[in-house]
Amino acid sequence: MNGINKITLAICLSLLGFSKLSQAIEFNLDVLDSEDRSNVDLTRFSQAGYVMPGNYIMAVYLNEQNIADREQTIPFYADKKVANTTKLCFPAGLVERLGLTEAALGKVIFWHQEECADFSALKGLMLKGDIASGTLYISAPQAFLEYNDPNWLPPSRWDNGIPGMLLDYSFNASASRVHQGGTSKNASLSGTAGVNSGPWRLRGDYQGSYEFSSSTRKAQHNFDWSRWYAYRAIPRLDATLTLGENYFYSDIFDSFRFTGVGLASDERMLPPNLRGYAPEVRGIAKTNATVTVSQQGRVIYETTVASGPFRIRDLNRAVSGRLDVQVSEQDGSRQTFTVDTANVPYLTRPGTVRYKTAVGRPSTYQHHIEGPLFGSAEFSWGVANNWSLYGGGVGADNYQAFSIGLGRNLFMLGALSFDATQSIARLPGQADEKKGKSYRLSYSKRFDEFDSEVTFAGYRFSERNFMSMGQYLDARFGGNTVAHSKEMYTISANKSFTDLQLSLYATYTHQSYWDRQPEDSYSLSVSRYFDFMSHKSLSLNVSASRSQYQQRYNDTVYVSLSVPLDSGKSLGYSGQSSNNRLNQALSYTNNVDINNNYRVSAGVNNLGRQEATQVNGYYTHRGENAEISLNAAYYQNSTTSAGLSMQGGLTATTKGAALHPVGINGGTRLMLSTEGISGVPIEGGAVRSNRFGIAVLGNVNSYYRTDTSVDINQLADDVEVSKGVVESTLTEGAIGYRRFSLLKxxxxxxxxxxxxxxxxxxxxxxxxxxxxxxxxxxxxxxxxxxxxxxxxxxxxxxxxxxxxxxxxxxxxxxxxxxxxxxxxxx
Missing domain, CATH: 2.60.40.2070 (PapC, C-terminal domain)
Structure with missing residues (x-):
C-alpha cells in the first residue's frame, strides 16, 4: 500500500510543474515506484480531459439542464493532426435540441461526413465529455439561446416520450349495515386506458358502478366507455390537436359534447409566468365521504376525503364551464351542488393570438351522432400592451352565435373584460326565430401590497330568447324544457394577514332564471395559526357554506381546532352543524411518514332531541403500486359502514412496466430505470423501483422542466450513485423515460x-x-x-x-x- 501512495504522490507532484493544462504532459517515469517502468500506460493522463477513441453512452447537459430525452451515443475520434488527442463528435441530430437562435445556427458547421457539429465559431460555447459520470457537459452563453427560464424549455427540447400503453383507474367501494335493517353495497370504477405512439395519444375514458341492497335483493351494475379520442401537441402552433369524441371547451361559449376535430392553443406550452389557472372545488364533508366531480354525465375526478372542509385543486386545466359535484357520505346521505369555473379576464400578451377551433357533429353519451354539422372558431389577439380583442362564432344548420369582446389591463386597478354574444336559433314547429343577446363583464385584481386578491369573475346577463348551442340541442333533439338563464354573477376574494397568521376566503354565486326560482350559494372560511402557552402553531378554522340544488338548500357551518404534538401527531376538535344536525368530535391524527397517515375520532351526533355516539377512522397509504384509503364508521342506532378507495395505474413500454400511483388519469408520467436494481428510493422515498428496476412517477407536469432524483439518504449500502438526478420536459400525455446511473x-x-x-x-x-x-x-x-x-x-x-x-x-x-x-x- 505504501507503493500506491508513492505513485499517487508522484503523479500529483509532476502535474504541478505545468501551468497550462491544455498542453501535453510528459511524465518522468523514473519517479514512479514501479517494478516495470516500461509497462506503464499514462497516455490517458497526458492531456487534460483526455478520452480514449470510441463510442460512449452519455447524458447530454446544456448549462446544467438535460437536453436529450435519453442517453446518447457520443463518438470520440482520434485527432490525426495532434498525437494522443481525440475530437468529440456532437451528433448533428442533437443540434436542434440546444435551442440556439437562428443567428447562432447559421454559424454551426459540420464534419465527418456531416455527422458531427462544430461550434468553434460560437465563442464561449464549450463541450466537455466526462467518462466517469457518463455525461457530456455543454456550456453556452445565453446570447446564443432562444429563451431562458429555470422552469421552462423551448419546444426544441420537449420530449414526446416513448411508445407504450397505460391503464389508470380510480376505484371506490363501501358497505353499510343499517341498525335493525338491511345491508347495502356500492362500488364505482372510472379511469382511462391509452396507447402512445410518437406524439400521438389514443385515449378511452371508462366508468362503471355496482349497487346492491338487501331490501330489494337486486343488484344494479353498468359499465361504459364514455368517450374515445386521440390528441397530439403541435409545438409550432402552441396548440393541441384533438380527434374523436370530445367536449366543446370554450372561453366564450357554453360546453356541449361532439365528435369531430378540434385545434386549440394550449397555454401550458407558454412560459410559466404567462400561463393561467386551473379550477378548484371546495366543500364540507359531514363524514368520511366520496367526492365525485362530473360534467355532462362524465366523471372527471373522484376521490375519498375525510370529514370536514375539502379542497380539490388538481383538476385538469382544460376543464371549464359548470361542474356537478356529489358528496356521498358514509352514513348514506348525499349532497349535490354545482361549481361554475369562471375564467379570469381573457387577456393575451401583445402581438400574439390565442385561438380555438372545432368542426364536427354533436353526439350523445351512447356514441350516437345527434345534431347538424357545426363549425366554431374563437380568438384573443393582443392588440397592444394593455388591450386584447377577442371573439368568435358557432355556426350550424338553424343555429348561429357570434361574440365580440375587449380585455383591458388597468394596471393598479386590475384587469377588466367585457363581451357581448348574439344567438339565432330556429326550432321545429316554431315559425319565429329565437334571437337573444348575452352580456358578460369580468374583473380581477390582486393587491400585492395587501396580500389579497379579488376576482369578480363575472356578471352575465342573458335575454329570455338567448340560447347556447347546448340548450338548442336539448330543445331540438331532447325535447327538454330548458331553464333560461337570466343573471349569473360570482364574486370571490381572499386575504392574508401575515402578522396575525390569519387568512380569509369567500365566494358567492347567484344564478337567476327567466322561468324558475333563482339559486344562490356561498362559501366562507377563516383560518388562523396561533400559540397558546407552551403549545405552538395551533390551527383554528371556521367555515360556512350554502349550496342549492333543485330548489333544496344545504347549509353547513364547520369549526375545527388542531393542536400539534410531536413528530407529525396532533389532537383536534371539530363541530359541524348541517340542516338541524349537530356533530361534535375529538380526533387524533398521526402523519406517520411521507406515505402513511391516519385519523381516529369519536363524538356525539345530535339530531333534534336525539343523541347518538359516533366513532370513525380514516387511513391513507401511498404505496409503490397505488394510493389506498381505508375508512370505517359506527353511528349509534343508525349505520355501521366501511369503505375502500384505490387510485393507481399500470404503464407498460419496451423499456419495462410498473404499477404506480397516478395524478390525472391518462396524464403525463415518467418511467425511471434504476439499471435492474430494486427498491431504489426516488423523490424522497415517495416511489421505489420494482423488482425489475423500474419506477413510474404519475404526477408529472406537462411542458414543465422537472428534476427527479434518487434519495441517497435512504439508499442501500451496497448501491452507489454516479448520476442520481435526471431532468425532463414532457409533452401532454407522454410516457417519458430516464435512466439513473447506479452501481450495485x-x-x-x-x-x-x-x-x-x-x-x-x-x-x-x-x-x-x-x-x-x-x-x-x-x-x-x-x-x-x-x-x-x-x-x-x-x-x-x-x-x-x-x-x-x-x-x-x-x-x-x-x-x-x-x-x-x-x-x-x-
Whole structure:
C-alpha cells in the first residue's frame, strides 16, 4: 500500500510543474515506484480531459439542464493532426435540441461526413465529455439561446416520450349495515386506458358502478366507455390537436359534447409566468365521504376525503364551464351542488393570438351522432400592451352565435373584460326565430401590497330568447324544457394577514332564471395559526357554506381546532352543524411518514332531541403500486359502514412496466430505470423501483422542466450513485423515460494477471460490460474494484483499445486480494 501512495504522490507532484493544462504532459517515469517502468500506460493522463477513441453512452447537459430525452451515443475520434488527442463528435441530430437562435445556427458547421457539429465559431460555447459520470457537459452563453427560464424549455427540447400503453383507474367501494335493517353495497370504477405512439395519444375514458341492497335483493351494475379520442401537441402552433369524441371547451361559449376535430392553443406550452389557472372545488364533508366531480354525465375526478372542509385543486386545466359535484357520505346521505369555473379576464400578451377551433357533429353519451354539422372558431389577439380583442362564432344548420369582446389591463386597478354574444336559433314547429343577446363583464385584481386578491369573475346577463348551442340541442333533439338563464354573477376574494397568521376566503354565486326560482350559494372560511402557552402553531378554522340544488338548500357551518404534538401527531376538535344536525368530535391524527397517515375520532351526533355516539377512522397509504384509503364508521342506532378507495395505474413500454400511483388519469408520467436494481428510493422515498428496476412517477407536469432524483439518504449500502438526478420536459400525455446511473455490488482488492504472468500496464482502465469505469490498474496489477457482482465479466483497456477480459468468481471473498486472470480478447 505504501507503493500506491508513492505513485499517487508522484503523479500529483509532476502535474504541478505545468501551468497550462491544455498542453501535453510528459511524465518522468523514473519517479514512479514501479517494478516495470516500461509497462506503464499514462497516455490517458497526458492531456487534460483526455478520452480514449470510441463510442460512449452519455447524458447530454446544456448549462446544467438535460437536453436529450435519453442517453446518447457520443463518438470520440482520434485527432490525426495532434498525437494522443481525440475530437468529440456532437451528433448533428442533437443540434436542434440546444435551442440556439437562428443567428447562432447559421454559424454551426459540420464534419465527418456531416455527422458531427462544430461550434468553434460560437465563442464561449464549450463541450466537455466526462467518462466517469457518463455525461457530456455543454456550456453556452445565453446570447446564443432562444429563451431562458429555470422552469421552462423551448419546444426544441420537449420530449414526446416513448411508445407504450397505460391503464389508470380510480376505484371506490363501501358497505353499510343499517341498525335493525338491511345491508347495502356500492362500488364505482372510472379511469382511462391509452396507447402512445410518437406524439400521438389514443385515449378511452371508462366508468362503471355496482349497487346492491338487501331490501330489494337486486343488484344494479353498468359499465361504459364514455368517450374515445386521440390528441397530439403541435409545438409550432402552441396548440393541441384533438380527434374523436370530445367536449366543446370554450372561453366564450357554453360546453356541449361532439365528435369531430378540434385545434386549440394550449397555454401550458407558454412560459410559466404567462400561463393561467386551473379550477378548484371546495366543500364540507359531514363524514368520511366520496367526492365525485362530473360534467355532462362524465366523471372527471373522484376521490375519498375525510370529514370536514375539502379542497380539490388538481383538476385538469382544460376543464371549464359548470361542474356537478356529489358528496356521498358514509352514513348514506348525499349532497349535490354545482361549481361554475369562471375564467379570469381573457387577456393575451401583445402581438400574439390565442385561438380555438372545432368542426364536427354533436353526439350523445351512447356514441350516437345527434345534431347538424357545426363549425366554431374563437380568438384573443393582443392588440397592444394593455388591450386584447377577442371573439368568435358557432355556426350550424338553424343555429348561429357570434361574440365580440375587449380585455383591458388597468394596471393598479386590475384587469377588466367585457363581451357581448348574439344567438339565432330556429326550432321545429316554431315559425319565429329565437334571437337573444348575452352580456358578460369580468374583473380581477390582486393587491400585492395587501396580500389579497379579488376576482369578480363575472356578471352575465342573458335575454329570455338567448340560447347556447347546448340548450338548442336539448330543445331540438331532447325535447327538454330548458331553464333560461337570466343573471349569473360570482364574486370571490381572499386575504392574508401575515402578522396575525390569519387568512380569509369567500365566494358567492347567484344564478337567476327567466322561468324558475333563482339559486344562490356561498362559501366562507377563516383560518388562523396561533400559540397558546407552551403549545405552538395551533390551527383554528371556521367555515360556512350554502349550496342549492333543485330548489333544496344545504347549509353547513364547520369549526375545527388542531393542536400539534410531536413528530407529525396532533389532537383536534371539530363541530359541524348541517340542516338541524349537530356533530361534535375529538380526533387524533398521526402523519406517520411521507406515505402513511391516519385519523381516529369519536363524538356525539345530535339530531333534534336525539343523541347518538359516533366513532370513525380514516387511513391513507401511498404505496409503490397505488394510493389506498381505508375508512370505517359506527353511528349509534343508525349505520355501521366501511369503505375502500384505490387510485393507481399500470404503464407498460419496451423499456419495462410498473404499477404506480397516478395524478390525472391518462396524464403525463415518467418511467425511471434504476439499471435492474430494486427498491431504489426516488423523490424522497415517495416511489421505489420494482423488482425489475423500474419506477413510474404519475404526477408529472406537462411542458414543465422537472428534476427527479434518487434519495441517497435512504439508499442501500451496497448501491452507489454516479448520476442520481435526471431532468425532463414532457409533452401532454407522454410516457417519458430516464435512466439513473447506479452501481450495485461488492468491493474487493484484486490483482489482475495476464496469461504470460505479467500485469496490465499501470493506468489501464477496468470497465464493466455496460461501459462503466470501475477502477484504474496500479503497479503490479493491483486494482481496487467497486460495484462488482459475482460471475460478471470485466474489460481491461489500454492503448485506446479493449485488451483483455476478466471473469469474476461465483463468490467474491471479503478478505485478502482477489487473483483475477485476464484473457486476451481476440
Amino acid at each position: 455490488g461488492e468491493k474487493a482488492m484484486s490483482v489482475i494477471v495476464l496469461p504470460e504472468g505479467k500485469h496490465p500496464p499501470f493506468g489501464a482502465s477496468v470497465m464493466n460490460t455496460k461501459g462503466r469505469e470501475l477502477a484504474i490498474v496500479s503497479d503490479g496489477g493491483l486494482t481496487y474494484l467497486s460495484g462488482i457482482n459475482a460471475g460478471e465479466s470485466l474489460i481491461v483497456n489500454w492503448n485506446g483499445n479493449k485488451q483483455c477480459q476478466v471473469s469474476l468468481p461465483n463468490k467474491i471473498p471479503t478478505q485478502g486480494n482477489l487473483l483475477l486472470p485476464c484473457q486476451y480478447i481476440k
